[in-house]
Amino acid sequence: MPVEELEDRVILTDANDSSTKLTILKFGATIISWHHKGQEKLWLSQAAKLDGSKAVRGGIPLVFPIFGKQKDASHPTAKLPQHGFARNNYWEFLGQTKETPSTVQFGLGPEQLDPDTRSKWPFDFTLILTISISQDKLHQHIEVENTGSTPFEFNWLFHTYYRVDDITDVLVNNLVDITCFDQLIAEQYTEKSPVLSFHEEFDRIYKNINQNRTIQIIDKGKVLYNLHRTNLQDSVVWNPWTAKAAGMADFEPKDGFHNMVCVEPGHVSSMVVLPAKQKWSGAQEIEIGGEIKVQANIFE
Numbered sequence: 099m100p101v102e103e104l105e106d107r108v109i110l111t112d113a114n115d116s117s118t119k120l121t122i123l124k125f126g127a128t129i130i131s132w133h134h135k136g137q138e139k140l141w142l143s144q145a146a147k148l149d150g151s152k153a154v155r156g157g158i159p160l161v162f163p164i165f166g167k168q169k170d171a172s173h174p175t176a177k178l179p180q181h182g183f184a185r186n187n188y189w190e191f192l193g194q195t196k197e198t199p200s201t202v203q204f205g206l207g208p209e210q211l212d213p214d215t216r217s218k219w220p221f222d223f224t225l226i227l228t229i230s231i232s233q234d235k236l237h238q239h240i241e242v243e244n245t246g247s248t249p250f251e252f253n254w255l256f257h258t259y260y261r262v263d264d265i266t267d268v269l270v271n272n273l274v275d276i277t278c279f280d281q282l283i284a285e286q287y288t289e290k291s292p293v294l295s296f297h298e299e300f301d302r303i304y305k306n307i308n309q310n311r312t313i314q315i316i317d318k319g320k321v322l323y324n325l326h327r328t329n330l331q332d333s334v335v336w337n338p339w340t341a342k343a344a345g346m347a348d349f350e351p352k353d354g355f356h357n358m359v360c361v362e363p364g365h366v367s368s369m370v371v372l373p374a375k376q377k378w379s380g381a382q383e384i385e386i387g388g389e390i391k392v393q394a395n396i397f398e
């Protein structure tokens with residue numbers, strides 16, 4: 099059965115391989131598991147709340163309409179919680195839209211928001227999330243429509259938590275020469291490392307990355323993932339390491355940061371301005387395996 103709808107989640111199975119499936123919670127339309135040929139690809143905290151009481155710690159939470167917390171108190175997103183509301187409201191399951199690749203859609207609009215959130219962000223909008231699974235690829239496409247009569251501004255981010263054996267063996271490539279904002283020291287600089295490696299807390303926003311660049315996550319010389327982006331100019335790279343993981347109640351086990359890395363494509367270094375009656379869309383495709391592809395020193 100390619101699509102199975104349960105009360106709180108949807109299970110989407112690859113039409114050609116029953117050992118490859120996604121589990122998508124209706125809460126936040128959060129993918130909490132990508133089981134690929136019998137192996138789990140996403141990291142999910144053992145203490146993650148899956149009952150709708152808190153955004154899920156792990157999987158792929160969706161960040162909209164604000165990344166982090168808005169610093170400008172006069173901005174319409176100022177009253178919203180960190181990372182907005184898409185990850186902590188129930189989305190409507192819209193059903194299966196394609197058999198091959200197995201594809202489903204979820205929708206979120208003002209009618210799904212809890213009254214408190216609605217009062218904090220009173221714009222009219224529709225979000226349509228399309229998720230497909232096929233062989234070695236997971237595809238997520240988001241369309242944001244402004245259905246109201248005034249423009250609004252937003253950020254979008256696919257907050258993807260990858261499961262890895264040991265973070266100190268992991269490299270992330272093809273971000274050299276990209277401007278990044280290091281959230282830990284609040285400074286902006288040009289990335290000089292041909293590959294990123296991880297030995298302490300890491301929290302950087304890489305900005306305006308040419309779409310031709312494929313970010314790769316590499317483990318002991320082997321490509322785990324190729325991250326293809328459409329209309330998503332930025333990418334956040336994050337690992338909380340010891341102290342930050344210790345401070346998060348829903349992060350378990352406490353040394354679980356060894357087994358995860360977040361590489362999160364989005365549009366967060368500026369806000370998308372969406373005029374009335376207009377649509378915007380962006381997508382990420384995660385492709386497993388392949389060769390190391392070095393795209394360093396490519397100046398567009």
Ligand code: BG6
Nearest residue numbers: 180181257281301302334336362
């Ligand atoms: C990352 C941010 O995207 O999300 C980090 O860059 C943040 O600064 C992390 O700590 C987790 O955020 P949250 O709200 O899920 O704890």
